[in-house]
Amino acid sequence: MFKELDPLLHSQLRLAIMSLLIGVEEADFVFLKEKTGATSGNLSVQIDKLNEAGYIKVDKTFQGKMPRTVCRITHKGIRAFEEYVKAIKSYLKK
Amino acid sequence: MFKELDPLLHSQLRLAIMSLLIGVEEADFVFLKEKTGATSGNLSVQIDKLNEAGYIKVDKTFQGKMPRTVCRITHKGIRAFEEYVKAIKSYLKK
DNA sequence: ATAAACAAGTTTATTTTATAAACCAAATTT
């Protein structure tokens, strides 16, 4: 009937992050912040959660002298996202 | 870019309830409980929220001697559901 | 007839999430 919705992905901001990451090689904090419109704090927290779940990989480097946080989606993350898409669709049919 | 997700519908159980109601004339508490697998308490709370939002209409009657709670989706509920479907799809494209 | 179990919920309490506000360190601008 209805499939379970992965709670980690069933969150507006985390889903947006994953949606962005699935389409690109990598994306940094600033880019994700612009595209999602999230506050820094919220974004920071949600990136952490996705990272801890192994759905994304986070690299902290320096761009010249400024810090730069780069995110990439993992294989696990891709699978989870695809599963979520299947699952949510089970709720959308009339 | 990403559309807002109506918080009232972005909930696994409430979305399941709406998904069921959009396909039928009406459905009672017991039916919704079976189909969703939710606990009575959770179902009761979520039905209330949808009712207060005007997304569904709730009728409490008696079936013989036993109470019977019947739910129907409203026009407002249908519109909100359709909006939600559009919105969530904006997150699902690769 | 009475106690035990069941039905259909509701209410209250607890845990989990999401979000915002406050903060920090370093860099840049005025």
Added chain:
DNA sequence: AAATTTGGTTTATAAAATAAACTTGTTTAT
């Protein structure tokens, strides 16, 4: 050198989801 901006993190607050406990009445078994 003071003020502002950048790129975040940490802590606190508000809102949600969920579960546990309770209620009211009914049916079944003793």
